[in-house]
Amino acid sequence: MFLKALEIQGFKSFPDRTRITFEGGITAVVGPNGSGKSNISDAIRWVLGETSSKQLRGAGKMEDVIFGGTQTRSPMGFASVSLYIDNSAHRLDVEKDEVVITRKYYRSGESEYGINGQNVRLKDIYELFLDTGIGRDGYSIIGQGRIAEIVGAKSGERREIFEEASGIAKYRYRKNEAERKLAGAEDNLVRLRDILDELT
Numbered sequence: 001m002f003l004k005a006l007e008i009q010g011f012k013s014f015p016d017r018t019r020i021t022f023e024g025g026i027t028a029v030v031g032p033n034g035s036g037k038s039n040i041s042d043a044i045r046w047v048l049g050e051t052s053s054k055q056l057r058g059a060g061k062m063e064d065v066i067f068g069g070t071q072t073r074s075p076m077g078f079a080s081v082s083l084y085i086d087n088s089a090h091r092l093d094v095e096k097d098e099v100v101i102t103r104k105y106y107r108s109g110e111s112e113y114g115i116n117g118q119n120v121r122l123k124d125i126y127e128l129f130l131d132t133g134i135g136r137d138g139y140s141i142i143g144q145g146r147i148a149e150i151v152g153a154k155s156g157e158r159r160e161i162f163e164e165a166s167g168i169a170k171y172r173y174r175k176n177e178a179e180r181k182l183a184g185a186e187d188n189l190v191r192l193r194d195i196l197d198e199l200t
Ligand code: ATP
Pocket: 011, 012, 013, 014, 031, 032, 033, 034, 035, 036, 037, 038, 039, 040, 057, 058, 064, 065, 066, 067, 068, 069
């Protein structure tokens, strides 16, 4: 799996539509302090489903990811990020050789998520990347302070990282989902029995 390109518009310090393409090998982003280097990795993390604005540098609430304006430019009304992924090895469960993930957030608080142009839920994006290592909870984006966080993590939290890396996080997620549905079904059964008792 290979990140081919990133398209950013209205996200943090990128008001204009900006396309960054990645070639094979190592890509280094260089620039003066505060020029927006971290905003690029934040955009990748955000489009992959980051829901905690605290994880995105300098963003207190989700609205802070939208370009807030400068002395010469007005604020934008939305932020949009698209990530182009080479899926020719079909590691992602999508038939297409290219997968485009899109996330849009409006100042009104409305969110849109897309996979190859189709509207999806955040949950679908989360599930698509489970166990690939590059999802929201993946280990492929190591932010500042993350190493210390991993070293200092409690054993249970560290185990989650190994579970994601070894490809079993998906099964834990599905087990939890199944247990949640089972609990819902059991609640319904109890209610049904109460109604039956009242009728008989
Ligand atoms: P350093 O080298 O210090 O780590 P950096 O190049 O990684 O810096 P970033 O943290 O990516 O820089 O970018 C910070 C810049 O982004 C700041 O100038 C900040 O004003 C700007 N910025 C962040 N959020 C927004 C926003 N919502 N609207 C406009 N500008 C923003």
